[in-house]
Amino acid sequence: xxxxxxxxxxxxxxxxxxxxxxxxxxxxxxxxxxxxxxxxxxxxxxxxxxxxxxxxxxxxxxxxxxxxxxxxxxxxxxxxxxxxxxxxxxxxxxxxxxxxxxxxxxxxxxxxxxxxxxxxxxxxxxxxxxxxxxxxxxxxxxxxxxxxxxxxxxxxxxxxxxxxxxxxxxxxxxxxxxxxxxxxxxxxxxxxxxxxxxxxxxxxxxxxxxxxxxxxxxxxxxxxxxxxxxxxxxxxxxxxxxxxxxxxxxxxxxxxxxxxxxxxxxxxxxxxxxxxxxxxxxxxxxxxxxxxxxxxxxxxxxxxxxxxxxxxxxxxxxxxxxxxxxxxxxxxxxxxxxxxxxxxxxxxxxxxxxxxxxxxxxxxxxxxxxxxxxxxxxxxxxxxxxxxxxxxxxxxxxxxxxxxxxxxxxxxxxxxxxxxxxxxxxxxxxxxxxxxxxxxxxxxxxxxxxxxxxxxxxx
Amino acid sequence: xxxxxxxxxxxxxxxxxxxxxxxxxxxxxxxxxxxxxxxxxxxxxxxxxxxxxxxxxxxxxxxxxxxxxxxxxxxxxxxxxxxxxxxxxxxxxxxxxxxxx
Numbered sequence: 073x074x075x076x077x078x079x080x081x082x083x084x085x086x087x088x089x090x091x092x093x094x095x096x097x098x099x100x101x102x103x104x105x106x107x108x109x110x111x112x113x114x115x116x117x118x119x120x121x122x123x124x125x126x127x128x129x130x131x132x133x134x135x136x137x138x139x140x141x142x143x144x145x146x147x148x149x150x151x152x153x154x155x156x157x158x159x160x161x162x163x164x165x166x167x168x169x170x171x172x173x174x175x176x177x178x179x180x181x182x183x184x185x186x187x188x189x190x191x192x193x194x195x196x197x198x199x200x201x202x203x204x205x206x207x208x209x210x211x212x213x214x215x216x217x218x219x220x221x222x223x224x225x226x227x228x229x230x231x232x233x234x235x236x237x238x239x240x241x242x243x244x245x246x247x248x249x250x251x252x253x254x255x256x257x258x259x260x261x262x263x264x265x266x267x268x269x270x271x272x273x274x275x276x277x278x279x280x281x282x283x284x285x286x287x288x289x290x291x292x293x294x295x296x297x298x299x300x301x302x303x304x305x306x307x308x309x310x311x312x313x314x315x316x317x318x319x320x321x322x323x324x325x326x327x328x329x330x331x332x333x334x335x336x337x338x339x340x341x342x343x344x345x346x347x348x349x350x351x352x353x354x355x356x357x358x359x360x361x362x363x364x365x366x367x368x369x370x371x372x373x374x375x376x377x378x379x380x381x382x383x384x385x386x387x388x389x390x391x392x393x394x395x396x397x398x399x400x401x402x403x404x405x406x407x408x409x410x411x412x413x414x415x416x417x418x419x420x421x422x423x424x425x426x427x428x429x430x431x432x433x434x435x436x437x438x439x440x441x442x443x444x445x446x447x448x449x450x451x452x453x454x455x456x457x458x459x460x461x462x463x464x465x466x467x468x469x470x471x472x473x474x475x476x477x478x479x480x481x482x483x484x485x486x487x488x489x490x491x492x493x494x495x496x497x498x499x500x501x502x503x504x505x506x507x508x509x510x511x512x513x514x515x516x517x518x519x520x521x522x523x524x525x526x527x528x529x530x531x
Numbered sequence: 532x533x534x535x536x537x538x539x540x541x542x543x544x545x546x547x548x549x550x551x552x553x554x555x556x557x558x559x560x561x562x563x564x565x566x567x568x569x570x571x572x573x574x575x576x577x578x579x580x581x582x583x584x585x586x587x588x589x590x591x592x593x594x595x596x597x598x599x600x601x602x603x604x605x606x607x608x609x610x611x612x613x614x615x616x617x618x619x620x621x622x623x624x625x626x627x628x629x630x631x632x
Contacts, residue, residue: 171563173581173582174582177582239532240532270532270535272534272535272536272537273535273537274537274538344557345555345557348555348556348557348558348559349559350561351559351560351561352536352537352538352540352558352559352560352561353534353535353536353560353561353562354532354534354535355534355561356561378532379532383533383608384533384534384607384608385533385534385605385607385608391614393612397608397610397614398608399610399614399615400614401610401614401615401616402608404563405562405563405603405605405616405619406534406562406563406603406605406619409561409562409563409564409603410560410561410562413559413561414561448614449614450614
């Protein structure tokens with residue numbers, strides 16, 4: 073009988089290495105790594121031949137009103153145009169909200185998509201599923217998050233997970249339906265790693281990368297050796313799937329023991345002025361960490377600006393006087409300034425490091441907000457028209473794709489649906505959508521997304 | 532998770548005639564910045580501090596003017612019936628400068 077951590081494993085009495093693995097990583101090595109433990113280096117693409125790019129997706133949980141931000145209608149009646157005024161940008165003829173002065177100066181690097189729409193429901197989760205996966209679905213038919221798809225197609229670089237979500241996964245946004253931030257049928261090997269901690273806090277640390285209490289580095293090393301011995305003894309009898317898990321365990325050990333990996337999450341290594349430039353708040357520091365992770369090998373980072381819409385300052389501007397009481401005051405004093413600072417810092421920082429050309433930035437949301445201001449001075453959910461935008465990589469900045477009508481109620485020209493945005497992100501990352509397939513449910517090959525990219529973003 | 536604003540923002544001001552020039556904000560919370568202008572000890576205006584680091588208040592009525600840079604301190608999102616914050620508010624992040632007309 074082996075004694076590993078606090079667990080007794082009866083390997084000598086008929087148990088197999090498979091059963092050993094099924095005990096779980098925590099039992100095996102005292103690890104507390106979450107369910108992305110089975111990270112897999114799929115190596116599906118030859119990096120030397122393909123132009124692979126990375127992606128940072130900023131998810132504006134709650135969803136900004138398009139009429140108050142990036143699709144303003146200054147000539148509309150007051151109860152539609154809202155409180156804010158438009159300002160000119162570095163792109164002639166393109167105006168955005170006065171509370172994005174830094175972004176206005178950098179519009180030549182941004183491609184706005186003003187004609188997004190869908191009609192399958194107006195819950196936050198509807199929009200999250202559409203924009204995170206390119207599909208709508210229910211719990212019985214989950215589709216994988218973009219980061220999981222990238223993990224499957226491109227695999228990992230180095231010891232870091234291919235897909236990481238910062239600072240936390242999306243929690244309660246109203247219903248119990250899926251949010252679209254899981255690996256679904258791609259399996260736990262491609263589940264995004266969720267940081268689950270606020271990088272703006274002075275006492276920030278990634279709990280899952282800390283050596284468990286009472287576990288010295290020496291003991292971890294001893295367990296790694298034990299794992300290798302078990303591998304040697306059992307290798308011939310195992311399936312390919314289990315061997316993939318071997319790689320996952322090796323990665324788990326590497327994450328725990330590699331100083332370089334821990335450094336990737338250490339914002340104290342960044343210059344103080346740069347941390348200030350991103351904004352000393354949860355969102356700003358998450359964007360900075362996204363850059364660090366991309367720089368060190370992560371393929372796809374998702375920054376959820378918020379993990380809920382209840383009881384906090386967020387974009388969900390219902391002004392209901394209760395737990396959804398966001399108003400113009402939140403936009404003016406908190407949300408727009410913080411976004412303006414962090415987003416432009418990210419663009420500048422990536423560019424100065426020569427990373428913008430190889431990093432796609434996607435700023436997405438669940439939907440827009442109602443053209444007519446409600447009786448309480450807020451705006452409600454509105455998926456019939458909204459604006460998202462892309463930058464970096466091969467995306468041609470200074471573009472406006474599509475438009476809405478005079479009151480921002482519906483697309484006026486070039487209507488765009490969420491799967492087209494997802495297809496555009498995949499294409500921008502270097503994936504050939506015609507030839508790249510995923511193993512779907514039951515192993516059946518399926519396309520990554522059944523939609524055409526938005527060609528105007530690239531030409 | 533709600534916003535955590537760590538540390539304390541700080542800026543320095545320099546006065547040249549009536550023009551005030553601010554430094555970049557250290558430990559910038561990223562929230563909105565504004566100039567708060569007082570005359571003879573009474574607040575007379577608040578003006579958003581844009582990207583231009585220099586600000587000159589246009590008021591030329593006689594009196595002693597004091598100008599300070601403020602940043603919005605988000606504590607929580609509680610608001611009154613008009614939708615205005617009740618516990619979160621602007622705090623001064625610089626020492627004031629003053630001049631007399």
